[in-house]
Amino acid sequence: MIQPDRLARTFTDLVRIDSVSRHEADIMAHLETALEKLGATVVFDDAGKKIGGESGNLVAKIPGTLPAPPLLVCAHVDTVEPGRGIEPVFENGTFRSKGDTILGSDDKSAVAVILETLASLAGNREPHGPLEIVLTVAEEIGLLGAKNLDYSMLSARMGFVLDASDPDAIITRAPSANRMTYLVRGKSAHAGSSPEKGINAIAVAAKAIASLALGRIDFETTANIGVIDGGSATNIVPDRVTVNAEARSHDEAKLADVTARITGAFRAAVAETNMALPPGLGEASVEVTVDSDYFSMNIPDGHPLVRCAAAAGTSLGRTVATKMTGGGSDANVFFKMGIPTAIMGTGMTDVHTVRESVSLDHMVKGAELLRAVILTFSRGF
Numbered sequence: 253m254i255q256p257d258r259l260a261r262t263f264t265d266l267v268r269i270d271s272v273s274r275h276e277a278d279i280m281a282h283l284e285t286a287l288e289k290l291g292a293t294v295v296f297d298d299a300g301k302k303i304g305g306e307s308g309n310l311v312a313k314i315p316g317t318l319p320a321p322p323l324l325v326c327a328h329v330d331t332v333e334p335g336r337g338i339e340p341v342f343e344n345g346t347f348r349s350k351g352d353t354i355l356g357s358d359d360k361s362a363v364a365v366i367l368e369t370l371a372s373l374a375g376n377r378e379p380h381g382p383l384e385i386v387l388t389v390a391e392e393i394g395l396l397g398a399k400n401l402d403y404s405m406l407s408a409r410m411g412f413v414l415d416a417s418d419p420d421a422i423i424t425r426a427p428s429a430n431r432m433t434y435l436v437r438g439k440s441a442h443a444g445s446s447p448e449k450g451i452n453a454i455a456v457a458a459k460a461i462a463s464l465a466l467g468r469i470d471f472e473t474t475a476n477i478g479v480i481d482g483g484s485a486t487n488i489v490p491d492r493v494t495v496n497a498e499a500r501s502h503d504e505a506k507l508a509d510v511t512a513r514i515t516g517a518f519r520a521a522v523a524e525t526n527m528a529l530p531p532g533l534g535e536a537s538v539e540v541t542v543d544s545d546y547f548s549m550n551i552p553d554g555h556p557l558v559r560c561a562a563a564a565g566t567s568l569g570r571t572v573a574t575k576m577t578g579g580g581s582d583a584n585v586f587f588k589m590g591i592p593t594a595i596m597g598t599g600m601t602d603v604h605t606v607r608e609s610v611s612l613d614h615m616v617k618g619a620e621l622l623r624a625v626i627l628t629f630s631r632g633f
């Protein structure tokens with residue numbers, strides 16, 4: 253069975269090993285040993301080289317004792333900053349950091365849950381089908397590990413990614429996202445002696461931003477202006493400003509629409525500004541970059557993954573709901589690669605902040621569900 257004490261020790265060990273994105277060599281060495289002890293064959297791909305990181309993705313294969321199709325189980329090992337020298341504090345059943353770093357439960361609670369689940373299966377000599385454990389690097393900086401994973405190493409056609417909060421739900425829908433950069437150019441001039449010779453790039457960008465609807469656009473679409481960078485001194489009319497924005501939607505057409513609206517606002521502000529300028533002064537302009545950040549996923553309710561998770565929940569006397577998320581994860585990339593993966597939760601909360609926490613009970617619930625999912629998938633349902 254799942255052993256809470258062993259799970260807590262595993263989690264503590266993992267968060268004490270620094271692994272901010274692209275610096276995953278130490279934790280991967282630790283995990284390679286741990287997985288081999290659990291009977292896995294461990295290999296790494298060359299994603300680390302492709303993305304300038306210390307390590308590739310880890311793929312661990314555990315042969316099955318039941319003739320079932322292989323099941324993919326994935327988590328990421330990298331963390332955001334401040335994520336160095338993490339000292340976990342365990343109080344009232346909950347892990348937190350000392351307060352000056354993140355905790356790293358995103359996503360080491362998932363890695364610990366996977367290790368505990370495998371240990372429990374091995375300890376009980378529980379018959380199960382073949383497993384393919386994928387531990388990715390550089391998830392937090394744009395899903396780079398999953399995007400550069402060597403998919404020829406996998407034979408699983410579906411699976412589960414552990415990278416969410418609620419241990420009683422699986423996430424089956426996630427949005428597409430675009431990242432946009434608007435570089436607005438104006439013309440510099442002395443702000444005191446000759447402001448009329450300048451074109452204020454910040455004022456142009458501000459006009460565009462003020463005209464926009466941002467935040468929650470509708471139930472499945474969001475937009476945000478996140479970073480503004482421009483100008484050099486109060487006595488200079490700024491000649492350039494860069495604005496970074498993003499948009500997300502579960503609906504591709506809506507994503508295209510909201511992205512076009514934001515871009516349109518910048519173009520309109522530039523056009524309006526230029527119409528009001530005296531001849532011979534030059535003109536404002538905007539350079540637009542739109543990058544597709546990740547792609548949506550949508551696993552229908554009748555899919556085997558959903559039925560498997562529901563049956564696993566029932567075997568534990570629990571109800572497993574399906575949910576949608578506003579975020580992206582490795583699951584979006586797997587979905588695009590033709591390997592649908594539903595996202596399971598391990599209790600992590602307030603991730604990417606120094607207030608991050610995870611309760612041991614929730615991790616145990618996550619491990620119990622993962623264990624039941626593996627057994628259900630292996631035996632057929």
Ligand SMILES: [Zn+2]
Pocket residue numbers: 328358359391415
């Ligand atoms: Zn994560």
